Amino acid sequence: xxxxxKSGTAQVAVxxxxxxxxxxxxxxxxxxxxxxxxxxxxxxxxxxxSPWGSSTAAPMWFELAQKLLPLL
Numbered sequence: 001x002x003x004x005x006k007s008g009t010a011q012v013a014v015x016x017x018x019x020x021x022x023x024x025x026x027x028x029x030x031x032x033x034x035x036x037x038x039x040x041x042x043x044x045x046x047x048x049x050s051p052w053g054s055s056t057a058a059p060m061w062f063e064l065a066q067k068l069l070p071l072l
Contacts, residue, residue: 001069004036005029005061007054012046022046025053027061037072040065 005027012022028041040061047056 001062001065002032002034003029003062003065004031004033005058007052007058009051009053023051025051025056027053027057029061029065031065031069038065038068040068 006029008024008026008028010024010026011018011020012024013019014022022045024043024045025047026041026043028039030036030039042057042061042064044053044056044060050056
């Protein structure tokens, strides 16, 4: 599957600062790269298994994209 995408990880802002215990993981992308048929973003507030978007949101994005692409 031809994908153009970017993962992200952000700390959560609290009272003018950032907390070390809460993150938001994200993954945004489109496919196929040369003639996009869809764009999708996945965000996960306070992921449990890992704080990183590449480890939490990306696998979910790919699972959904694999099901979506044949429908287009």
